Amino acid sequence: MTMTDNRQNTVIGTRQLRREDPALLTGEAKFTNDLNLPGALHLSILRSPHAHAKIVSINTAAAKASPGVVAVYTGAELQSEWAGPMPCAWPVTPDMKNPPHFPLAASKVCYVGDGVVAVLATSESASRDALDLIEVEYKVLKAVVDVEEALSDANIIHEDLGTNKSYTWNLKIEATEGCVEDAFQKAAFKVSERYVQQRLLPMAMEPRAVAAVPQPFGGDITLYSSTQIPHILKVMAALTLGIPEQQVRVIAPSVGGGFGSKLDVYAEELLCMALARKHSLPVRWVEERSENSMATIHGRGQVQYVELAADKSGKLTAVRVRIKADMGAYLQLVTPGVPILGAFLYAGVYDIPLAYDFSCDGIFTTLTPTDAYRGAGRPEATYAIESAMDALAREMKIDPLELRKRNFIQKEQFPYVAFSGLTYDSGDHLQAAEKAAGLADYVGIRAQQAKQNVPGAKKRLGIGMSSYFEMCGLAPSRVLASLNYGAGGWEAATVRILPTCKVQVVTGTSPHGQGHETSWAMIASEKLGIPQEDIDVLHSDTAISPLGLDTYGSRSLPVGGVAIAGACDKVIDKARLIAAHQLECSADDLEFAGGVFSVKGSPDRAVPMAAIAFAAFTAHNLPDGLEPNLEAQYTYDPPNFSWPFGTHMCVLEVDTETGQIEILKYVAVDDCGVQINPLIVEGQVHGGVIQGLAQALFEEAVYDTDGNLKTTTLAEYLVPAASDVPSITTAHTVTPSPTNQLGVKGIGEAGTIGAASTVINAVVDALSGIGVTSMPMPASPQTVWRAIQSAAKAK
Amino acid sequence: MKVSITVNGTKQEKEVEPRTLLVHFLRDQLQLTGTNIGCDTSSCGACTVHLDGEAVKSCTVLAAQADGGTVMTIEGLSKDGEMHPMQQAFMENHGLQCGYCTPGMVMASIGLLNENPNPTEEEVRLGLEGNLCRCTGYHNIVKSVLAAAKK
Numbered sequence: 001m002t003m004t005d006n007r008q009n010t011v012i013g014t015r016q017l018r019r020e021d022p023a024l025l026t027g028e029a030k031f032t033n034d035l036n037l038p039g040a041l042h043l044s045i046l047r048s049p050h051a052h053a054k055i056v057s058i059n060t061a062a063a064k065a066s067p068g069v070v071a072v073y074t075g076a077e078l079q080s081e082w083a084g085p086m087p088c089a090w091p092v093t094p095d096m097k098n099p100p101h102f103p104l105a106a107s108k109v110c111y112v113g114d115g116v117v118a119v120l121a122t123s124e125s126a127s128r129d130a131l132d133l134i135e136v137e138y139k140v141l142k143a144v145v146d147v148e149e150a151l152s153d154a155n156i157i158h159e160d161l162g163t164n165k166s167y168t169w170n171l172k173i174e175a176t177e178g179c180v181e182d183a184f185q186k187a188a189f190k191v192s193e194r195y196v197q198q199r200l201l202p203m204a205m206e207p208r209a210v211a212a213v214p215q216p217f218g219g220d221i222t223l224y225s226s227t228q229i230p231h232i233l234k235v236m237a238a239l240t241l242g243i244p245e246q247q248v249r250v251i252a253p254s255v256g257g258g259f260g261s262k263l264d265v266y267a268e269e270l271l272c273m274a275l276a277r278k279h280s281l282p283v284r285w286v287e288e289r290s291e292n293s294m295a296t297i298h299g300r301g302q303v304q305y306v307e308l309a310a311d312k313s314g315k316l317t318a319v320r321v322r323i324k325a326d327m328g329a330y331l332q333l334v335t336p337g338v339p340i341l342g343a344f345l346y347a348g349v350y351d352i353p354l355a356y357d358f359s360c361d362g363i364f365t366t367l368t369p370t371d372a373y374r375g376a377g378r379p380e381a382t383y384a385i386e387s388a389m390d391a392l393a394r395e396m397k398i399d400p401l402e403l404r405k406r407n408f409i410q411k412e413q414f415p416y417v418a419f420s421g422l423t424y425d426s427g428d429h430l431q432a433a434e435k436a437a438g439l440a441d442y443v444g445i446r447a448q449q450a451k452q453n454v455p456g457a458k459k460r461l462g463i464g465m466s467s468y469f470e471m472c473g474l475a476p477s478r479v480l481a482s483l484n485y486g487a488g489g490w491e492a493a494t495v496r497i498l499p500t501c502k503v504q505v506v507t508g509t510s511p512h513g514q515g516h517e518t519s520w521a522m523i524a525s526e527k528l529g530i531p532q533e534d535i536d537v538l539h540s541d542t543a544i545s546p547l548g549l550d551t552y553g554s555r556s557l558p559v560g561g562v563a564i565a566g567a568c569d570k571v572i573d574k575a576r577l578i579a580a581h582q583l584e585c586s587a588d589d590l591e592f593a594g595g596v597f598s599v600k601g602s603p604d605r606a607v608p609m610a611a612i613a614f615a616a617f618t619a620h621n622l623p624d625g626l627e628p629n630l631e632a633q634y635t636y637d638p639p640n641f642s643w644p645f646g647t648h649m650c651v652l653e654v655d656t657e658t659g660q661i662e663i664l665k666y667v668a669v670d671d672c673g674v675q676i677n678p679l680i681v682e683g684q685v686h687g688g689v690i691q692g693l694a695q696a697l698f699e700e701a702v703y704d705t706d707g708n709l710k711t712t713t714l715a716e717y718l719v720p721a722a723s724d725v726p727s728i729t730t731a732h733t734v735t736p737s738p739t740n741q742l743g744v745k746g747i748g749e750a751g752t753i754g755a756a757s758t759v760i761n762a763v764v765d766a767l768s769g770i771g772v773t774s775m776p777m778p779a780s781p782q783t784v785w786r787a788i789q790s791a792a793k794a795k
Numbered sequence: 796m797k798v799s800i801t802v803n804g805t806k807q808e809k810e811v812e813p814r815t816l817l818v819h820f821l822r823d824q825l826q827l828t829g830t831n832i833g834c835d836t837s838s839c840g841a842c843t844v845h846l847d848g849e850a851v852k853s854c855t856v857l858a859a860q861a862d863g864g865t866v867m868t869i870e871g872l873s874k875d876g877e878m879h880p881m882q883q884a885f886m887e888n889h890g891l892q893c894g895y896c897t898p899g900m901v902m903a904s905i906g907l908l909n910e911n912p913n914p915t916e917e918e919v920r921l922g923l924e925g926n927l928c929r930c931t932g933y934h935n936i937v938k939s940v941l942a943a944a945k946k
Contacts, residue, residue: 017886024894025882025901027829027869034828205833205841205895205929256831256895257929289834513893513930683889683935690932714838714927721924722933727916751932 007674007736007743011526015679018518020511029254032209032226033286040211040282041070043272044127046117046134047294048109051143051366051707052157055107055116055136062133063119068126070279072134073118075104081274083242086330087265089232089486090337092362096167099158099364101330103267103274109138110157110329111368112708113294115267120275120283143707144366147303147326157329157364166327166362167336171343173419175354183318183355187309191391197300197380198777199326199701201711202373203719204512206256207287208296210268212276221277222249225269228258229550230510232333232487234542236265241273248273252540255512259691260372261296262512263552264333268295293712298701299373301326302339306346306384308392309355314403318355321346321384325362328369335371336362340483341471341553342377344420348385349429349467349645350407356419366707372552374691375749378470379756386466386757387764394768399446400761401437404467405430415738422471422479424643425745426735428671429467433647436465436669439729440649453769458657462766465649466758472746473642474553490637491555492547493563495524495571497630499617501610503528503535505567508548509560510540514684514748516556519676520564523742527568529595530609547635554644554746557676562740563636570632575612581623582607582615642737642745646670648689648754650762656770659785661697661763663726668754671733673745681747682730688751689728694720695752696759698778718778771795798862802827803871811858817851818842820858821868829869829898833927840926843899843906844868850906852899852925869898872905880946881905881939890939892930900926904940913944 023029060072085100104115117134121127142155150157150164157164174180184190211224221243227233230250238245255262268285276283287295305322325339339360346358375382389407393400408429409416416424437443442463449461474480475489494506505524509516517537525532538544551560572592579597580587583605590597598606612630615621619628651665668685675681698718702710711717718724736743756777763775763784771791776783799808802825809824821827821844830853833841842853845867853866872879881901884890891897900923907914907922914922919940920933928936 018889020894021886021891022878024891024897025869025878025885026873027827027898029894030828031831031895033832034822036826203929205839205893205927206831207833254894256833257893259929289836289839515892679889683892683931686932686934687892687930688932690934691929713836714834715836719927719929721927722920722937723924725933727937728932728934 009526011522011532012674012676013678016518016522016677018515019521020515020517031206031254031256032211032224035211035224035253037211037213037282037284040284041120041122041279042124042127043275043283043285044119044131045115046131048105048112048114048116050109050138050140051112052141053109053138054141055105055109056139057137058117059135060117063130066126066130066133068121068123069130070120070122075102075106075116078104078274079106082240084240086240086267086270087236087333088331088335090334091484092169092336092340093167096336097161097163098166098331099161103270111366113368114329118271118275120279145703145705145707147324147363147365150363150365151361157366164364166331166364169340169360171358171420173354173356180318180320180355180357183309184307187317188312189310189314189392189395190308191388191395192307193388193391195304195306195384195387196776197302197304197383199301200299200373200695200699201293201701201717202259202261202296202299203717204257204259204261207289207292208262208266208268209286210272211282211284212272213282214276214280220247220249221273222251223269223273224251224253226255226262227252228255228262228510228512228552230540230542231508231548231550233265233269237270237273240270249543252510258512259374260299260376260552263372264297289714290712293717294368294709297332297371298328298368299370300380301370302380304380304384306388308388310392314392314396314398314406316350316352316407319347319352320357323360325360326367326370327362327364328367329364330369332369332371335369337485338370338372338377340377342381344422345378345381345469345471346385347419348382349409349469351409351413352419354419367703374688374752376553378749379692379753382466382468382753383757387761390761390764394773401433401442401465404433423640424469425640425737425739427643427645428733428735429645431733432645432669432671433467435731435733436647436649436667439667439731440651440665442649445651459653459655460766461653462762463649463651464758464760464762464765465647466754466761467647468645468754470554470644470750470753471641472554472644472749473558473638474555475641476639477637487549488637489549489559490635491549491560491563492633492635493560493567494631494633495564495567497571497609497613499614501530501534501613503530504538505535505564506538506545507560507564508545508550509556510550512551514551514556515680519557519680520561522676523561523564524568527565528572528609529593554748557744558642558740558746559636559638561676561744562742563634565741566636567632567634570634571630574632575609575630577623577626578612578615579607638739640739642739644670644672644745644747644750646750646754648758650758652762652766654763654766654784656788659781659788661779661784665729666726667729668751669731669733670747670750671735672747672750673735673737674743676744684747685730685751686728688749689755690720690725692752692755693725693759696756696777696779698724700778796859798858800861801865803868813859815858816854817856817858817861818853821853827868827870831895831898833895838927840903841896841899843902843926845902845906850903869901881943884939884943884946888935888939888942890931890935896926896928900928900936904943907940908944916941
């Protein structure tokens with residue numbers, strides 16, 4: 001481990017087993033659909049079989065008469081339940097077009113899976129059975145499937161908008177007007193590439209589930225949901241339903257993965273709440289997997305045009321990017337913002353002049369709405385720049401690692417003010433790249449490649465790489481304001497030392513597999529000098545943790561974790577006053593270490609936190625004016641994004657006769673600053689890498705020309721199994737972030753951000769000698785084989 | 796119809812509909828919710844339990860087919876408050892994150908070692924190909940199973 005950090009941590013940085021695990025390993029953990037709710041009604045939803053159609057008539061009579069059915073509602077019949085349409089929190093431009101979107105479609109359906117009729121019954125099977133008895137007459141309209149064709153407005157999806165374009169968002173940074181075009185004119189080398197980020201299904205293993213439970217009196221309602229965002233959901237549900245916010249409590253029980261797909265406010269959550277209130281009974285819903293494929297948001301869905309200009313040494317002189325981003329049929333919570341999160345990263349980890357021209361069109365199609373999916377905009381951007389760098393290296397006939405080295409922002413340049421005005425906090429790209437090259441045996445592989453990749457070779461060897469920045473730790477509230485986002489980016493924490501010196505840490509983050517309970521207890525233990533086993537972490541219930549902005553965007557540690565450290569500081573400050581009072585000294589004369597306050601220079605004059613906790617509780621003898629109890633709430637608004645980085649490398653062989661790819665080695669060198677728990681960091685990297693690799697090789701939400709999703713089940717949508725993927729060699733460098741007291745950066749999305757381009761670059765590297773210069777994702781054997789064949793024909 | 800199934804050592808006699816799947820019998824009638832449902836095509840393996848000593852996907856078995864049989868679920872693995880060595884191996888090797896696939900993955904892994912007590916890494920990967928995980932990338936799951944084999 002390259003430890004450049006001189007913190008004297010004893011808990012932080014150690015490999016602690018997770019306290020979450022026993023309940024999950026023994027079946028004791030409760031996911032939303034595990035809750036026992038006697039008397040609950042079951043909601044099922046009839047969904048549109050058409051991508052684009054007018055609803056002509058709906059006959060629900062037979063369904064209403066079906067055994068066990070309590071009520072059946074069409075969209076029109078529920079319209080009065082909504083105080084407003086479903087929320088989009090990120091109107092990226094003032095003139096962004098956002099069609100009204102309600103939990104059930106009333107007059108028109110805009111994608112296969114759009115909700116049409118809600119059935120409530122006394123059992124899940126009764127409500128599902130009744131769906132078959134509903135007759136809906138549709139007038140089918142032409143589907144709009146291709147994002148670029150949609151721009152022609154030949155078939156407008158939302159007539160009132162008059163166009164399929166939601167917005168155009170520009171980021172043009174020029175030192176002098178016209179300098180981007182000028183750079184391209186004068187470039188010694190340039191590349192112009194088109195990449196397609198296929199649609200992906202997030203496929204969290206737990207499908208979504210919801211239960212809304214009205215309280216017996218007073219009008220309060222509790223919503224249980226498999227969500228990443230109980231706090232945001234509470235605000236949005238209250239607004240959409242017109243319920244006073246203080247009457248809504250949202251609880252996320254154990255949540256079985258999210259990857260962004262549960263970072264949303266969904267129709268089913270609002271329907272369960274509205275119907276539970278209407279019927280004064282609990283109402284629950286659980287998603288089937290094939291329903292999940294259509295009704296839960298999709299990820300990616302972008303066409304990218306990327307141009308790089310470089311001087312004769314390969315130094316980048318300008319970057320130009322045009323994005324066609326597929327919004328799907330409606331704007332969900334942050335749909336339009338996803339490509340914008342990537343907008344700042346198309347220059348990657350490279351030192352470029354003020355010559356950057358980015359523009360993105362957000363475009364409606366008649367497909368499932370897209371939204372954040374692990375990395376959200378940043379994997380797309382990283383894929384584009386890292387693939388284009390390889391294209392540039394091929395153009396220049398130089399080694400791609402050498403090209404990167406010529407362009408890296410150098411260690412000495414940090415903190416680095418980028419072309420965008422954003423400041424990159426810290427980094428050492430060269431170190432990460434060299435470490436990865438060492439672990440992958442870059443030099444050796446190149447030598448072996450020269451021997452192996454001879455004309456006619458059946459198996460060709462390739463090595464690919466990606467050096468990335470992960471702009472994360474979402475986010476400084478003022479920066480979000482400048483991007484027109486509808487909320488802040490702070491995170492809240494409360495630290496409460498109980499009379500017996502046990503600790504409750506209350507966090508606004510909402511974990512769904514990341515191990516926050518373990519990591520947050522480690523942070524509090526480090527700060528307070530209290531053993532981890534005496535610290536509980538409370539989360540994911542808005543009644544227990546009323547303030548928070550939840551978990552996404554690799555924000556939990558660099559924002560939420562830092563908030564906990566800040567709350568600990570406040571508690572320690574208060575405890576210090578009590579200690580000084582007891583020791584009859586000035587608070588400034590005290591030092592605090594290992595959970596004990598002692599007088600500087602007289603270590604025998606000391607008082608432990610346990611004594612102070614009890615004194616704060618009894619309040620018999622506190623300094624004048626000091627409130628009893630040891631509790632502090634702290635809200636941390638980060639001054640900057642955090643910028644984890646790293647280099648991934650992949651070595652693989654391509655069978656030129658079958659198109660089959662075999663990964664021989666995958667190396668991930670990641671730098672997320674100070675690591676709280678390296679065990680968890682590695683796990684995040686493993687999972688992220690395989691999700692990125694899955695985009696590269698396996699996964700795609702495939703639609704036909706009528707807008708039917710052809711990959712609705714796990715039999716058709718290829719989430720890789722253990723036998724499909726390699727082991728991963730992980731390593732790291734440690735470059736602490738200077739912007740927060742823990743020196744942390746976040747790691748949740750890094751693996752995904754680095755992986756897809758690493759793998760595809762390796763595939764193209766293997767085949768470039770036989771004329772293959774690009775490879776669509778997913779690079780299935782058939783796709784690879786076809787690319788090889790068409791390259792051979794072109795010769 | 797009536798079925799009699801011994802679940803985690805206790806004989807359970809219940810009325811079920813003929814179409815009731817074993818997984819729904821376990822979850823809805825016995826409240827054994829540790830067995831999870833992740834798909835509707837028998838692809839994900841989250842619902843894996845042991846039926847008469849063999850790992851099966853409980854969404855592919857009717858409760859009626861298990862009549863007279865013996866079922867072990869994740870809830871039945873611990874003995875005297877001690878987790879099964881496979882559960883311990885998953886904990887020690889960080890073989891789980893969100894935990895949703897975990898009960899099925901643990902049951903499948905025990906089944907795998909019952910058939911092949913000393914598998915290679917490749918054999919573990921092939922042996923678990925019917926169980927999907929979206930969090931771990933399988934790296935630490937494979938490590939867990941190999942570690943359990945050594946116990």
